Amino acid sequence: MGSQTAITVASPERMNRLGRDLAALLRAGDLVLLSGELGAGKTTLTRGLGEGLGVRGAVTSPTFVIARVHPSLTGGPALVHVDAYRLGGGLDEMEDLDLDVSLPESVIVVEWGEGKVEQLTEDRLEVRIERAIGGTAEDDSDPRRVTVTGLGERWAAVDLSALAVEPA
Numbered sequence: 001m002g003s004q005t006a007i008t009v010a011s012p013e014r015m016n017r018l019g020r021d022l023a024a025l026l027r028a029g030d031l032v033l034l035s036g037e038l039g040a041g042k043t044t045l046t047r048g049l050g051e052g053l054g055v056r057g058a059v060t061s062p063t064f065v066i067a068r069v070h071p072s073l074t075g076g077p078a079l080v081h082v083d084a085y086r087l088g089g090g091l092d093e094m095e096d097l098d099l100d101v102s103l104p105e106s107v108i109v110v111e112w113g114e115g116k117v118e119q120l121t122e123d124r125l126e127v128r129i130e131r132a133i134g135g136t137a138e139d140d141s142d143p144r145r146v147t148v149t150g151l152g153e154r155w156a157a158v159d160l161s162a163l164a165v166e167p168a
């Protein structure tokens with residue numbers, strides 16, 4: 001069991017900010033798994049992450065594209081953003097994406113990646129996003145409960161609690 005922190009995220013802007021804060025902890029070779037229902041805020045978080053990493057191109061919800069590579073504008077790692085929603089099986093279904101090849105010089109963020117991409121590396125950051133009031137509310141602007149868990153040696157000594165600190 002690695003380190004874990006739980007954060008209440010009140011708005012899309014705060015979710016974006018959490019992504020930027022997360023980016024500051026990330027480096028090439030890191031895998032981030034995002035889980036949460038449709039509309040939970042996975043892509044919103046990834047957008048902030050891309051901003052924090054300083055990569056090219058806006059992070060969007062891909063309609064047909066499964067993976068998009070955002071090269072760094074600052075000499076840092078690229079962001080590989082994968083939406084595995086339409087992919088059933090494990091890594092072999094994603095073989096064409098060559099995620100194992102790009103991982104060493106990239107940060108890979110996977111939406112709907114649970115049970116699909118864990119084989120890539122033993123170390124990963126799991127981010128679970130839950131709607132506080134349940135997913136069926138008419139208004140989608142309710143607080144999200146975000147749980148960040150670091151798994152493996154990479155995250156063993158990383159203090160994730162700073163992510164939960166409200167900006168002054």
Ligand SMILES: Nc1ncnc2c1ncn2[C@@H]1O[C@H](COP(=O)(O)OP(=O)(O)O)[C@@H](O)[C@H]1O
Nearest residue numbers: 010011012015038039040041042043044140141
């Ligand atoms: N607290 C919040 N955190 C994140 N997104 C929120 C929040 N409140 C409302 N939203 C809205 O919910 C939607 C989340 O969409 P998106 O990030 O694409 O979700 P996913 O990628 O998980 O399907 C956005 O329209 C966003 O503006």
Ligand SMILES: [Mg+2]
Nearest residue numbers: 042043061111
């Ligand atoms: Mg999404």
